[in-house]
Amino acid sequence: NAGVTQTPKFRILKIGQSMTLQCTQDMNHNYMYWYRQDPGMGLKLIYYSVGAGITDKGEVPNGYNVSRSTTEDFPLRLELAAPSQTSVYFCASSYVAGTYNEQFFGPGTRLTVL
Amino acid sequence: QKEVEQNSGPLSVPEGAIASLNCTYSDRGSQSFFWYRQYSGKSPELIMSIYSNGDKEDGRFTAQLNKASQYVSLLIRDSQPSDSATYLCAVKKSGGSYIPTFGRGTSLIVHP
Numbered sequence: 407n408a409g410v411t412q413t414p415k416f417r418i419l420k421i422g423q424s425m426t427l428q429c430t431q432d433m434n435h436n437y438m439y440w441y442r443q444d445p446g447m448g449l450k451l452i453y454y455s456v457g458a459g460i461t462d463k464g465e466v467p468n469g470y471n472v473s474r475s476t477t478e479d480f481p482l483r484l485e486l487a488a489p490s491q492t493s494v495y496f497c498a499s500s501y502v503a504g505t506y507n508e509q510f511f512g513p514g515t516r517l518t519v520l
Numbered sequence: 521q522k523e524v525e526q527n528s529g530p531l532s533v534p535e536g537a538i539a540s541l542n543c544t545y546s547d548r549g550s551q552s553f554f555w556y557r558q559y560s561g562k563s564p565e566l567i568m569s570i571y572s573n574g575d576k577e578d579g580r581f582t583a584q585l586n587k588a589s590q591y592v593s594l595l596i597r598d599s600q601p602s603d604s605a606t607y608l609c610a611v612k613k614s615g616g617s618y619i620p621t622f623g624r625g626t627s628l629i630v631h632p
Contacts, residue, residue, distance in 0.1 A: 437618060446528075448624035449564070449608070456617060464619070496563055502618040505551045505571055509610075509620065511563040 407432050410512035412497050418518045419487040427482040427515050429497030437500045438480040439509070440464075440472065442493040449496070455480055456502075487519045523547065524611050526623035535632050539596040541607050543623055546590070549614025553585055553592045556608040558625065564608055568594060599630040 413428045431438065440452040451464030455474040469491060471483040480499075484491060497512040525544045533539045541555075552571055556564035568583040570576045570592065576583045582595040592611070596603055606627050610620040 439619075446624070449622045451619065454617075454619060462617070500618070505612070507552050507612050507618045507620060508554065508566050508569050509564075510566065514563050 409433065410497055410499055410510055412495075412512035412515050414515060415513065416516045418520060419484075420520060421487060421489065423487050424483070424485050425487070427484070427495055427497075427517075429480045429482065429512060430478050431480075431497075431499040431510075431512075432478065433499060433501070433510070434477060435499035435501045435510075436477070437502050437507075438474065439498045439500075440470070440480070440482045441496045441498065442466065442491075443496060443514075444493050452482065452495075484517075489519050491517065492519045493517060522623075523613070523621045524609055524623040526607075526609050526626045528624060529627040530629050531626055532629045532631060533599050535599060535601060535630055537599050537630075539599045539603065539628055539630065541594040541596075541609075541626050541628065542591060543593065543609030543611075544591045545611045545621075547611070547613040548587075548590060550587075550590075550611045551614060552612035552620070553583070554610040554612075554620060555581075555583060555592075555594045556610060556622075558606045558608060560605070596628075599628075601630050601632055604628055604630050 439454045441449040453472040555568040570583040606625040609623040
């Protein structure tokens, strides 16, 4: 199993550009998440999905969009990039059953908006 | 009070010592508790999960949960320089969807 994969690893955007961060998991997990992590600030939830076709906002959804058409893929779309979106983005997945909810993270995408 | 609190550190311990990392949480009904290790520039990696009161041991790691006092701790025995990392505590609150809340993490430095 490859686990959770993310592309690209690094990206530099100009202000106002758009891009999609890709995330794929091969563990047949039902839940998927997108987080951003700023230096010293911990993980902040952007969006999450409880299954194909179902998504919901997290703590910091403004400026982002998601979709989940399959169990495996959960892309994150940035529209009109702003310097405030400079961060490291992590995708995660988990198999949720009862209280069991262990998350597995992808390697991250380091995004710089100039 | 923050939902999940950790001392940011750094916590510095000598090689071979026991490192003790603590986490407190505000929701008394919280059900699931996790410890993640994050090396600089890398993604979080799950090292322990605990769901009931008491101790859970896995190799050099022991997670301790005390729901009455609303804290969870991670003990690392025989600390090694390779244990130097940031340790994130995550707590799944009662009710709602299965979204854990993360603390900001504690930086651990193990010096030779």
